[in-house]
Amino acid sequence: MNTKRKIIIDQDAHGPASTNLQSILMLLQAPDVEVLGICVVSGDGWCDENLAHTLRFLEIAGRTDVPVFRGAMFPLLNSQRRMLQWEGLHGQLFWKGAWTERFYDGRPRPGAHPSQPRFVPELAEGTPTTLPAPGSAAEFMVRSVRAHPGEVSIWAAGPMTNLALAARLDPEFASLAGELFFMGGSFNPVPADNHFAQEYRHNPRQEFNLRWDPEAASLVLKEDWRRITQIPVDATTRTLWSAAHQSAAAAAGMPWSDYLGRFGRELPMWDEVAAALWLDPSLATRRETMAVDVDTAFTANYGAILSWPVGRGPGLGEQAVDVVLDIDVPRMERLALELLCGR
Amino acid sequence: MNTKRKIIIDQDAHGPASTNLQSILMLLQAPDVEVLGICVVSGDGWCDENLAHTLRFLEIAGRTDVPVFRGAMFPLLNSQRRMLQWEGLHGQLFWKGAWTERFYDGRPRPGAHPSQPRFVPELAEGTPTTLPAPGSAAEFMVRSVRAHPGEVSIWAAGPMTNLALAARLDPEFASLAGELFFMGGSFNPVPADNHFAQEYRHNPRQEFNLRWDPEAASLVLKEDWRRITQIPVDATTRTLWSAAHQSAAAAAGMPWSDYLGRFGRELPMWDEVAAALWLDPSLATRRETMAVDVDTAFTANYGAILSWPVGRGPGLGEQAVDVVLDIDVPRMERLALELLCGR
Numbered sequence: 001m002n003t004k005r006k007i008i009i010d011q012d013a014h015g016p017a018s019t020n021l022q023s024i025l026m027l028l029q030a031p032d033v034e035v036l037g038i039c040v041v042s043g044d045g046w047c048d049e050n051l052a053h054t055l056r057f058l059e060i061a062g063r064t065d066v067p068v069f070r071g072a073m074f075p076l077l078n079s080q081r082r083m084l085q086w087e088g089l090h091g092q093l094f095w096k097g098a099w100t101e102r103f104y105d106g107r108p109r110p111g112a113h114p115s116q117p118r119f120v121p122e123l124a125e126g127t128p129t130t131l132p133a134p135g136s137a138a139e140f141m142v143r144s145v146r147a148h149p150g151e152v153s154i155w156a157a158g159p160m161t162n163l164a165l166a167a168r169l170d171p172e173f174a175s176l177a178g179e180l181f182f183m184g185g186s187f188n189p190v191p192a193d194n195h196f197a198q199e200y201r202h203n204p205r206q207e208f209n210l211r212w213d214p215e216a217a218s219l220v221l222k223e224d225w226r227r228i229t230q231i232p233v234d235a236t237t238r239t240l241w242s243a244a245h246q247s248a249a250a251a252a253g254m255p256w257s258d259y260l261g262r263f264g265r266e267l268p269m270w271d272e273v274a275a276a277l278w279l280d281p282s283l284a285t286r287r288e289t290m291a292v293d294v295d296t297a298f299t300a301n302y303g304a305i306l307s308w309p310v311g312r313g314p315g316l317g318e319q320a321v322d323v324v325l326d327i328d329v330p331r332m333e334r335l336a337l338e339l340l341c342g343r
Numbered sequence: 344m345n346t347k348r349k350i351i352i353d354q355d356a357h358g359p360a361s362t363n364l365q366s367i368l369m370l371l372q373a374p375d376v377e378v379l380g381i382c383v384v385s386g387d388g389w390c391d392e393n394l395a396h397t398l399r400f401l402e403i404a405g406r407t408d409v410p411v412f413r414g415a416m417f418p419l420l421n422s423q424r425r426m427l428q429w430e431g432l433h434g435q436l437f438w439k440g441a442w443t444e445r446f447y448d449g450r451p452r453p454g455a456h457p458s459q460p461r462f463v464p465e466l467a468e469g470t471p472t473t474l475p476a477p478g479s480a481a482e483f484m485v486r487s488v489r490a491h492p493g494e495v496s497i498w499a500a501g502p503m504t505n506l507a508l509a510a511r512l513d514p515e516f517a518s519l520a521g522e523l524f525f526m527g528g529s530f531n532p533v534p535a536d537n538h539f540a541q542e543y544r545h546n547p548r549q550e551f552n553l554r555w556d557p558e559a560a561s562l563v564l565k566e567d568w569r570r571i572t573q574i575p576v577d578a579t580t581r582t583l584w585s586a587a588h589q590s591a592a593a594a595a596g597m598p599w600s601d602y603l604g605r606f607g608r609e610l611p612m613w614d615e616v617a618a619a620l621w622l623d624p625s626l627a628t629r630r631e632t633m634a635v636d637v638d639t640a641f642t643a644n645y646g647a648i649l650s651w652p653v654g655r656g657p658g659l660g661e662q663a664v665d666v667v668l669d670i671d672v673p674r675m676e677r678l679a680l681e682l683l684c685g686r
Contacts, residue, residue: 087657088657089657089659090649090657091651091655091656091657092655188531188547201652202633202649202650202651202652204531204547204548205547290545295642295643295644297640297642297643297644299638299640299642299644300638300640300644300647300649301638301640301642301643301644301647304643304644306433306545306643307545308434308545309544309545312434312435313434314430314431314432314433314434316432
């Protein structure tokens with residue numbers, strides 16, 4: 001009997017070797033875990049480009065046995081034009097994912113193609129020869145939870161567009177999944193000394209994954225999940241995939257080591273934290289259960305986390321969410337390195 | 344030549360002996376300060392009741408030489424009915440000032456008369472025999488800054504309705520004032536162990552003074568002030584007017600000592616902090632200049648502080664504000680006690 005924990009990864013998977021792909025590798029490497037498939041979605045980059053990075057990464061890692069599915073190209077309602085108008089009223093956003101033409105400091109973003117969603121540039125890590133599995137990411141998720149009712153964890157670390165589609169394709173999708181475990185949102189991140197913390201100084205509750213598609217996030221968070229666990233930015237601000245980590249990964253002699261060494265970047269370990277916490281919940285040092293929703297009003301607060309003590313919200317379908325607010329950083333980093341170095 | 348610093352106090356002044364009236368007393372007691380007048384406004388209670396408390400307090404303190412002016416009864420746009428509908432969509436508010444019929448825990452608020460704004464109950468401290476000065480608070484403020492251009496500090500520790508009226512009565516009001524110095528708003532208050540901190544756990548940016556009349560606050564903060572200093576909740580969370588402070592004040596043998604002892608309450612020293620910082624700016628231990636506005640969109644974020652690095656806002660008139668984020672609490676408490684005990 002197969003007793004491995006079943007998981008579907010839903011990710012913007014914008015590579016190479018970003019926090020996104022490293023978290024995928026951690027879950028692939030974990031013992032006693034069966035990754036049923038990887039669902040790709042637009043977010044940090046457009047879906048088609050993210051898909052190519054993911055397929056190539058699996059080739060390099062020798063894990064083409066795991067099916068990869070194409071997900072939603074566009075958020076439900078949001079668009080670049082809309083966010084440009086929003087910025088005119090509410091101020092420049094720090095990060096806009098695939099819509100980012102210039103960084104906050106004015107530098108052009110290399111390789112940006114915000115108005116060409118289908119364009120896939122030549123990949124530095126090489127062009128994949130494998131193809132995505134047939135069918136959409138949302139259909140795959142629905143099929144999987146129906147095949148294994150109550151057993152499949154939906155682990156999401158990108159915008160929630162695919163999950164919203166799955167929930168509306170099949171009203172029982174959420175209740176048939178084992179759980180929703182997601183990285184996204186922010187509550188009150190402790191100011192860190194890395195420049196990524198700057199994003200939250202004036203907008204502590206607006207995080208990119210939920211802000212790219214607030215309507216999808218609000219829809220998904222009101223579904224009838226058996227359990228919801230959230231890893232917000234708060235749990236990640238003190239982490240960093242450092243040059244030292246990168247060198248260690250590069251020296252590990254695994255099939256993907258050269259790739260991690262060449263393409264790694266000094267980033268907070270946003271998604272690695274989410275992978276680690278799903279694998280080992282005891283890494284959480286502070287967690288709190290609260291009612292959570294996302295603001296879909298198209299005002300200054302668009303895409304921000306809304307929260308209440310459980311039972312004190314407006315009663316519009318908001319669910320109790322187990323929110324991890326802080327973690328044991330050294331233990332988390334050890335686990336990430338163990339899995340990424342294949343030790 | 345009169346070299347005293349000139350100040351107009353604009354306050355909801357909901358007594359008796361709350362943080363509001365104690366901050367007024369501090370400013371009255373400070374050497375080298377000339378309080379030109381006290382402008383009363385609705386907020387924690389209705390204006391007429393607040394006015395009676397203020398007049399009576401000045402009688403007890405022997406300071407009926409200071410004129411008191413009646414200000415706005417209602418916020419520009421907001422109303423109890425509107426906030427009740429807001430709560431239906433966005434969840435119960437912790438504190439609604441004069442509109443508060445029940446506390447957050449469900450207990451009825453003693454003496455509440457939310458739909459009788461003109462009603463003035465019998466005051467526990469006695470009925471005043473003095474009357475407010477003729478004319479409105481807003482007209483008095485305009486007259487004063489025109490009489491002493493650039494010299495009058497507008498010190499505000501309640502909703503900003505009176506200030507908004509003054510600004511629209513006279514387009515030069517703000518630029519003729521010496522400065523705007525106000526208590527209100529919150530950015531990211533450190534969780535304190537007193538139950539007042541509960542209000543900010545899920546809504547870190549929504550503070551009552553600005554939330555009662557967001558339209559007035561947004562209007563006022565876009566005016567052409569020479570200088571704006573803000574004391575948000577962040578600077579006050581670690582303060583408490585304790586039973587010990589109250590006993591010390593009661594034993595001081597000043598005309599108002601019995602009053603402070605009988606009517607004091609264990610509250611964060613919100614407005615005392617604002618009085619102390621105006622008197623001694625060196626009490627600030629952390630300050631930051633940022634562009635500040637208030638959200639007037641009638642959504643979950645209604646009345647919340649909006650902020651940006653200076654020059655990075657949308658350019659819709661938001662001004663640079665000197666925000667005090669933390670203070671030397673022991674020194675602030677010493678100054679407050681010295682002034683309140685008349686030593």
